[in-house]
Amino acid sequence: MPGHVTNEQIADYAADGAAYLPGLFAPWVDTIAKGIERNMREPGPYASENLKPSEQGRFFDDYCNWERIPEFADFIRRSPAAEAAAGLMRSKSAQVFHDHVLVKEPGTGKATPWHQDAPYYFIDGEQTVSFWIPVDPVEEATLRFVAGSHRWPKFVLPTRWLSEQNFYPDTDEYIPVPDPDAEPGRYRIIEWRMLPGDAVAFHYKTVHGARGNLTGRRRRAFSLRWLGDDAVYANRPGRTSPPFPGHGMEAGQRLREDWFPTMWRAT
Ligand SMILES: O=C(O)CCC(=O)C(=O)O
Numbered sequence: 001m002p003g004h005v006t007n008e009q010i011a012d013y014a015a016d017g018a019a020y021l022p023g024l025f026a027p028w029v030d031t032i033a034k035g036i037e038r039n040m041r042e043p044g045p046y047a048s049e050n051l052k053p054s055e056q057g058r059f060f061d062d063y064c065n066w067e068r069i070p071e072f073a074d075f076i077r078r079s080p081a082a083e084a085a086a087g088l089m090r091s092k093s094a095q096v097f098h099d100h101v102l103v104k105e106p107g108t109g110k111a112t113p114w115h116q117d118a119p120y121y122f123i124d125g126e127q128t129v130s131f132w133i134p135v136d137p138v139e140e141a142t143l144r145f146v147a148g149s150h151r152w153p154k155f156v157l158p159t160r161w162l163s164e165q166n167f168y169p170d171t172d173e174y175i176p177v178p179d180p181d182a183e184p185g186r187y188r189i190i191e192w193r194m195l196p197g198d199a200v201a202f203h204y205k206t207v208h209g210a211r212g213n214l215t216g217r218r219r220r221a222f223s224l225r226w227l228g229d230d231a232v233y234a235n236r237p238g239r240t241s242p243p244f245p246g247h248g249m250e251a252g253q254r255l256r257e258d259w260f261p262t263m264w265r266a267t
Contacts, residue, residue, distance in 0.1 A: 002087035002266070004080040009201075013088045013129070017150030017206035018190055021084070025133050026197030028079050032222045033135040035071030039101045044068075046242065050110065050161050057108025057213070064242050066099040072222075081131060081224055082264035088201050089127040091228030092266040095255060097123070098242055100223040104141060104213035112161070114177055114209035116149070117225075119158040120167060120241040121204060122249075127228025128204040134221045135196045141213040143200055143221075144191040146180060150203035168237045178207060227255060 004024065013019040025032070039062055047062035066072035075081065076096055086094040104110075117130065132143045149156075157174035158167035180187040192200060202208060204225070213219040233249040249256060 002083045002264070004084040005087040010088055010090065013201055013203070014090075016145070016147040016190060018145040018147065018200055018202040018208075019088065020192045020194075021131075021199040021201055022195070023197060024084060024199050025079060025081070025131075026195075028075055029135050029197040031071045031075055032133060033220065035069050035075070036101050036103065036135065036220050036222060038069050038071065039065055040103065048162070051108070052162070055108075055110055057110065058103070058105040059108050059110050060103045060105075061101060063100040064098050064244070065101075066096070072099050076224065076263060082226065085129050085131070085201075085226035086228065086264050086266070088129050089226070089228035091127045091230075093229055093262050094264040095227040095231070095257075095260050095262045097121075097225035097227050097255070097260060100225070102221045102223065104210075104219040106216045106218060107214060108219075109212040109214060111212050112210040113159065113164075114146070114156075114180065114207055115158065116156050116205050116207050118204040119155040119174070119236070122234055122236055122240045122244075123204060123227065123231055123255075124234035125228070125231035127230045128226070129201050129228075130204065130223050130225045131199045131201055132221055132223045133197070133199045134194050134219065136218050136220055137193075137195055138219055138221075139193045139215075140211050141215065141219045142191050142194055143202075143208055143210050144189055145200075145202055146178065146207040147188040147190050149187075149207035150205040152205070152207075155205075156207055167241070170237060227260065231255065
């Protein structure tokens with residue numbers, strides 16, 4: 001059985017679609033923080049600023065850069081992340097999907113909208129996990145989850161974070177985006193105050209969001225997405241996010257190893 005996660009964390013992950021992994025990446029905080037700084041200094045083609053001109057602060061995100069950012073490549077290859085991901089997914093392997101940097105500078109009021117990642121991704125399968133790893137202490141601005149939403153029968157409507165437009169045309173296919181803060185008691189929300197190097201692990205179908213960062217401290221986070229044994233390519237009704245142009249994969253295929261390498265395999 002893969003190491004680095006406890007049976008209790010694996011059970012929480014299966015039941016709630018999210019689990020807290022305190023201290024798992026503490027030795028890697030400086031490496032990740034250097035990678036985030038490099039990513040912000042040298043943004044990639046997908047880098048986004050997620051605020052309207054009238055909004056205060058800065059909410060930067062970028063993804064799919066790990067192969068050109070040595071700190072991220074080192075983390076992905078040598079940290080316990082791949083093995084811990086396999087353990088949580090109850091998978092015999094862990095294949096890297098993509099990295100994602102999300103930075104809310106001090107005084108950024110903008111909330112990260114409630115959403116699932118799965119509808120934006122070209123992935124089918126139940127063995128999926130993302131790690132969200134802050135490199136600053138987070139309290140109010142932590143990531144929040146709707147417990148059990150990874151078992152909902154339909155996807156939640158995917159929307160664009162800045163324009164709030166629908167991502168795909170056929171909105172009837174989806175559950176409307178929930179607003180748990182407007183309906184207290186309807187959903188069970190789970191969230192943790194976190195220290196640098198802690199992680200939360202969550203399923204691609206778990207509904208999640210975050211408040212703004214109204215503190216005087218940065219809120220820098222690194223998300224890393226993994227695929228397990230049953231994950232395959234799926235067609236979506238439009239461009240996915242991330243898009244990975246020219247990937248050449250077809251529905252039902254395993255993701256190509258030259259772009260999405262397996263980083264851990266049970267021996
Ligand atoms: O950092 C945030 O505010 C959102 C993170 C997120 O949605 C993710 O990592 O999937």
